[in-house]
Amino acid sequence: MHVTGSMAWLFYDSLVFLAHRRGPIIEADFEQYLVAIRAHTEVTSAVIRAGDAAPSARQRGELIRWFEHRPRRAAVITDSLIARGGVTAMSWFGAPIRAFAPDELSAAMSFAGVEAVGVEEATRVFEELMAMVRAPQRARASRDERAHRHAP
Numbered sequence: 706m707h708v709t710g711s712m713a714w715l716f717y718d719s720l721v722f723l724a725h726r727r728g729p730i731i732e733a734d735f736e737q738y739l740v741a742i743r744a745h746t747e748v749t750s751a752v753i754r755a756g757d758a759a760p761s762a763r764q765r766g767e768l769i770r771w772f773e774h775r776p777r778r779a780a781v782i783t784d785s786l787i788a789r790g791g792v793t794a795m796s797w798f799g800a801p802i803r804a805f806a807p808d809e810l811s812a813a814m815s816f817a818g819v820e821a822v823g824v825e826e827a828t829r830v831f832e833e834l835m836a837m838v839r840a841p842q843r844a845r846a847s848r849d850e851r852a853h854r855h856a857p
Contacts, residue, residue: 706833706834706837707737707738707741708837708838709731709733709734709737709738710731710734711725711726711728711730711731711734711838712724712725712726712730712731712734712735712737712738712838713725713834713835713837713838714738714741714834715830715834716741716745716748717822717830718747719747719748719749719750720748720749720750720751720752720817720819720822721742721745721748721750721751721752722751722752722753722754722827722830722831722834723738723751723752723753723754723834724753724754724755724831724834724835724837724838725753725754725755725756725758725838726756726835726838726839727756727757727758728756728757728758729758729761730758730760730761730764732761732764735760735764735767739767739771742771743771746775748777749775749776749777749778749818750777750778750779750780750817750818750819751777751778751779751780751817752779752780752782752813752814752817752819752827753779753780753781753782754782754783754831754834754835755781755782755783755785755788756783756785756788757783757785757787757788758785758787758788759785759787759788759790759791759792759794760791760795765791765794765795768795768800769795769798769799769800772799772800772801772802776801777801778801778802778816778817778818779800779801779802779803779817780802780803780804780805780813780814780816780817781802781803781804781805781813782804782805782806782807782809782810782813782831783804783805783806783807784806784807788804789804792804803816810824810827810828810831811824814827
């Protein structure tokens with residue numbers, strides 16, 4: 706498992722699970738993810754638990770180029786209309802990607818062509834990844850709250 710300030714991912718055979726926290730996708734974190742997925746040439750599927758932001762236009766372009774190199778599919782699980790719009794924009798450029806609601810994990814896994822991982826295992830992985838990307842936010846919020854309490 707790899708964790709940055711705003712993203713966490715785990716490679717599982719030919720699948721990558723990715724989760725990112727609410728708020729914009731931090732450019733440096735996105736670059737680390739790109740390096741990782743490019744190095745794992747065996748990856749044919751991505752299942753993503755997205756926060757409330759969509760990738761920037763540049764980030765979408767990088768992802769579309771990644772899709773072009775090999776047959777791949779991605780399922781994005783989100784309750785955000787903004788993120789769903791970003792997914793739809795990517796699909797207009799031929800990327801085999803589709804958005805799903807959080808309660809549609811089974812359909813998302815099926816769309817991504819994932820057979821080896823069950824919904825229960827995927828749920829466990831996403832819970833762990835989301836906990837990892839939320840932890841820095843909680844720590845920062847707690848630190849900011851303590852600083853505010855001690856301010857003159």
